[in-house]
Amino acid sequence: MTFPERPLTRLPRWAALALLLATLFACVWNAFALEERNTSHEADIEQRLGRGERVDMDLYRAIDARVTAGEDYYEAAAAEHREFAMPTAPFVTVRTPVLAWTSALWGTDGWRIIAVVLWGANILLWFVALRHEGRFERLAGAGLAGLFGMVAFIPEIPFSHEILAGLMLSLALALSVGGAWAGGLVLAVSAIALRELALPFLLAWGAIAVLARERRKTLVLAAAAILIAIGLALHASAVAQVRQPADLVSPGWSGFLGLSVPLYGIHVTTLLQTLPVWFAGPLGVLPLLGWLALGGRLGALASLWFAGFIAAVALFARQENIYWMGLFIPAYGVGLAIVPRAIADLARAIKRPASERPRPASPR
Numbered sequence: 001m002t003f004p005e006r007p008l009t010r011l012p013r014w015a016a017l018a019l020l021l022a023t024l025f026a027c028v029w030n031a032f033a034l035e036e037r038n039t040s041h042e043a044d045i046e047q048r049l050g051r052g053e054r055v056d057m058d059l060y061r062a063i064d065a066r067v068t069a070g071e072d073y074y075e076a077a078a079a080e081h082r083e084f085a086m087p088t089a090p091f092v093t094v095r096t097p098v099l100a101w102t103s104a105l106w107g108t109d110g111w112r113i114i115a116v117v118l119w120g121a122n123i124l125l126w127f128v129a130l131r132h133e134g135r136f137e138r139l140a141g142a143g144l145a146g147l148f149g150m151v152a153f154i155p156e157i158p159f160s161h162e163i164l165a166g167l168m169l170s171l172a173l174a175l176s177v178g179g180a181w182a183g184g185l186v187l188a189v190s191a192i193a194l195r196e197l198a199l200p201f202l203l204a205w206g207a208i209a210v211l212a213r214e215r216r217k218t219l220v221l222a223a224a225a226i227l228i229a230i231g232l233a234l235h236a237s238a239v240a241q242v243r244q245p246a247d248l249v250s251p252g253w254s255g256f257l258g259l260s261v262p263l264y265g266i267h268v269t270t271l272l273q274t275l276p277v278w279f280a281g282p283l284g285v286l287p288l289l290g291w292l293a294l295g296g297r298l299g300a301l302a303s304l305w306f307a308g309f310i311a312a313v314a315l316f317a318r319q320e321n322i323y324w325m326g327l328f329i330p331a332y333g334v335g336l337a338i339v340p341r342a343i344a345d346l347a348r349a350i351k352r353p354a355s356e357r358p359r360p361a362s363p364r
Contacts, residue, residue: 151163
């Protein structure tokens with residue numbers, strides 16, 4: 001299977017019109033939804049603090065301090081989860097030890113430096129990744145990678161598994177279709193080691209490789225997935241060994257809160273939160289349209305990853321899980337650079353006479 005360039009030009013008129021209208025509706029709706037979700041978020045924080053709970057960053061800061069002092073990670077994590085009234089079951093409620101172990105090696109300042117390096121690398125590599133596109137899209141894409149990645153400079157960055165993993169996943173996406181895809185795979189595996197929630201990115205990449213009939217890449221991605229599965233099994237076993245009968249159990253993930261949760265998560269993990277909601281609302285929606293318009297294997301992977309994860313968060317996340325969207329930072333925002341093309345392609349598809357078939361697009 002090949003992935004054509006400018007796929008939106010190949011849509012039937014009715015589909016192009018439906019996508020355009022759905023995008024316009026989502027842009028307007030999100031502006032109102034952000035205010036409503038922000039009210040719910042503030043109420044949720046107030047309720048959790050009222051129950052004696054503390055914020056997640058404080059939990060990871062406490063765990064890191066104990067591991068740096070020489071304690072076993074799993075013993076320290078279990079103890080702090082109990083102290084913070086956090087669950088230890090199922091095993092995914094306890095983070096993998098990678099961030100704590102590495103913080104013990106090079107300290108929190110080391111992670112701050114790494115975050116800045118990843119931020120700069122995203123600017124450079126997104127300029128390179130869009131080399132087949134127009135000059136405006138390349139420059140805009142690089143600039144948007146920088147703007148959406150400014151969260152790399154927050155003081156709490158050494159304790160944010162999601163944002164650090166997101167910076168790595170964004171680089172992996174940029175490298176996924178070029179000759180340096182093996183480097184992208186290393187970054188993707190590193191991101192998953194930090195935050196196992198990044199695993200769907202690897203699965204999406206594997207699906208695109210299968211459809212593109214890239215046999216060697218498919219086998220390598222499958223091998224990486226097997227190694228990750230082994231690592232997660234070992235992590236689950238280690239968590240089980242320190243769990244006590246009285247430990248809390250997670251209420252599960254079946255929020256069914258809708259698209260407002262992932263879009264609000266994108267809002268609060270980027271500079272969009274500094275903008276008026278009437279402006280930020282559309283800017284949270286439009287990048288996905290841009291990725292749908294890009295085409296090629298890069299556009300296909302980005303669209304599958306972003307759309308799929310947004311759908312999953314809409315279905316399963318609870319209100320307090322909005323930080324999961326840090327996994328999108330900063331690559332999701334790069335899609336804004338392709339929005340002008342998307343609108344032009346949709347207009348072309350809508351104006352095309354019903355009797356005229358779209359030209360076959362050259363694969364990429």
